[in-house]
Amino acid sequence: MDTDRIFSISNDQEFEAISLEVFNYQVQHCQVYGRFVANLGINLDLVKDYKSIPYLPIEFFKSQTISCDSAVADEIFSSSGTSGMAQSQHLVKDISVYIESYRKAFQLFYGDIGKYAILALLPSYQEREGSSLIYMVNDFIGLSNQLKSGYFLYDHQSLHDTLTELKESKIPTLLIGVTYALLDFVDSHSIEFPELTVMETGGMKGKRKEILRTELHQILCKGFGVPVIHSEYGMTELLSQAYSKGGGIFHCPPWMKVITRDTNDPLSLLAHEQTGGINIIDLANINSCSFLATQDLGRTFHDGSFEILGRYDNSDIRGCNLLVQS
Template sequence: MISPQDIFTIANQKQFEKIALKVFRFQYENNLVYRDFCNFLKVEKSSVKSLQQIPFLPIQFFKSHEVISSTNPVQETFTSSGTTGMITSKHLVTDVTLYEQSYRNAFSQFYGNIEDYAVLALLPSYLERKGSSLIYMVNDLIQLSNNTNSGFYLHNYDELTSKLIELDSEGQNVLLIGVTYALLDLIEQQNFQLQNTIVIETGGMKGKRKEIIREELHEILCKGFGVSNIHSEYGMTELLSQAYSLGNGIFECPNWMQILIRDTEDALSYVSTGKTGGINVIDLANINSCSFIATQDLGKKYPNNHASRQTGSFEVLGRFDNSDIRGCNLMVI
């Protein structure tokens, strides 16, 4: 049996691979949807000896199937956002403490002690619906900060502006976590010169604005907030872990999460470092669902530039459009 302790104390690549293979075997045996997918690909449990041999479940399965590896009752159901009429993903979580351990440990790994910050959240499109895993995480971080100034803001930009300027000028470390379009709305109302604030964008125009490339977006946000770089969070409904970028759109994973880059022409093979392809995510915290997910995001990996980390960094370059999801048509099983 794999314990949370096994997952969250991974210290090197050898440990990661050993536990990932254990998780693969566990999910093959206990997740009917995943086992059917592996069988469809004619992959037998005993034949998988490396990360590259593990089948990655296309993320669309979370829209059409109950992807679950546990017989325990569901504690939380996280759902993806979507326009009216769209089929949304459902992530059935049987042990929400795994999610809490994952994002708390990751936050600590990248940012230190949460109690050192006031957390201001500008996530209107997420707040206005139920089932957001991002809201669950940020709400918990707000509580853990033990700071009376921490909190959510919906459309009350004037109040947020005043609070942000007040806290920053007092020397309080601030984390401003915002959905992209709302951060742009905020700096159109007020030009900031922030000295003690980290701005984390969670991505997404949510149909409110035209999509723009990351370099242009971050340039606009840096100028508007008066900061030298913009941080980013890479997570999704179907995962229980997040990667973070501390600037320039280059992401690092926590120690129990890794990405592989698959060939866009052949979903079952991989491209070398520096080449663009589809992002496959290994999220070992997701043990009770599926830890091996083929996303619809395009990206590339870079050589490892942190001696303490084994996995290398990565960049997210965009999304497949529907006509490009070759190999994900394996979906229709």
Template sequence: MDINRIFEITTSSQFNKLALEVFNFQYDNNTIYRNFCGYLGKSKSNVTTVKDIPYLPIEFFKSKKVVTKNQKPQIVFESSGTTGQIVSKHYVSQLAIYVKSYLKTFEYFYGNIEDYCVLALLPSYMEREGSSLIYMVKDLIKKSRHPKSGFYLDNKVDLLKTLISLDQSAGKSILIGVSYALLDLSEHHSINLKNTIIMETGGMKGRRTELVRDELHSILKKSFGLAAIHSEYGMTELLSQAYSKANGIFNCPPWMSVSIRETEDPLTTETFGKIGGINIIDLANIYSCSFIATQDLGRVYKDGSFEVLGRFDHSDVRGCNLMVL
């Protein structure tokens, strides 16, 4: 397939047509996905619309090598996990697709990366190998070409001084941080920012008590003097990200879409505004699987935007026979 077509999508009809092409390609070339479709009675002959496409449970990335065309991986991204826990692995055969996806996504939502100073506060991710988030942020820092772009870990005083200095210079700055680290920073000192974006990537990583997004954003807005907190939604198993510029409402780039499945019946789609499991189509996942049933709970709105409301626990999962194929 011509990969460039993925990043040239501008309409829903283009997306739907290409999604069906990708389904056919992955059905033919991804043994894990084809076998999964077979157990559901799905094949190229009866998948004729996007709504017919089966979504592979994300747990398969923990137990199987989910690849299309079985190319040798250039890099393997791994999810975080506690000692002894099985982690997800995403075998990426063409790293350039990931790079193109996150750069075009950033440009789609925020403009030219060279217009920004990029600061990162991601200590838990820095402590392990194989983080797709760290790979992306490192590259954004490099491509920003700003002398003060970089990672900050324990020196919160220096980070606050840098934030204030950059903000007063009236240039664009963005601080990307894991939730618990941003909370730690917010408790260290309160400042008023006007030209800075604070973006949380979620996650307390066991370091602090979990907070609902509204509570987290309320604390951060007050501490940083901002009207809104931005958010990034991504995961090891995807090569694309969604972004929220306010209120936890996310939007996708044109080659990615989100739908909701019923919690009681994972093969049935929920209507707009209803809470259920988040299904994702990420066409950038051309050489793994583009159709993923996540463990996140959320709701989707008619304009295609969505919000994340939590995660399934094991007692929430229905249709468990599908998980042991």
């Protein structure tokens, strides 16, 4: 599959046509997905649109090798996971596809990365190996033309001083941080920087009590002196990200789409504005599996945007491995 076609998608007709091509390719070349589809009894001749494509439970990345053919991976990304629990592993056969995906998506939503100072507050990601988020942020910092770009780990005073200097210099600034670390920062520091883009990546990582998104964003807006909080939605098993520029409403790049499924019947899809499980089509995942049923709950809207409302209480689907037994 020519990835130039994937990253040049401009309408639903092109998205559907390429989705069907990718589906047929992955059924043949991704052994786990092929067995999963076969054991569901799916008649491939009846898969005529992307809504008919079956979605692989994302939990398979914890127990199976989800890869097309057997090529050596350029990179292996892994999830953070709770201690003692299995981690997802994503074997990325061609890292250039991931790079193209996140660079094009950022350009689409925020413009030229080079004009931004990129500040990162991602301690839980920095302190482990195999984070796809750190890989992306490292590249963003490298592409930035601002000398103040970089990581701050737990040095909140240095971050505050840098934000103050960038505000005074009127340099466009993006602060990307894991949720608990941003909260830790505003517990001890505050700044009025209305032009700042604060982007939270989600997750308390067991560090703080979970709170509602509206409350979280109110606290962060007050602490940073910004009108809205931006958000990034991505995961180890994907090679694309969706972005929210406020209110927790996410938009996908043209090669990615979110659909909701019935929580009681995972093969049935829901209409817009109904709450259900989040299914994702990520066509950048050409070398693994592009059709994934996640553990998130949410709803979609008519313009293609979506909202995340929570997660399944027991997110590991018991016995799902039976569906890939030969």
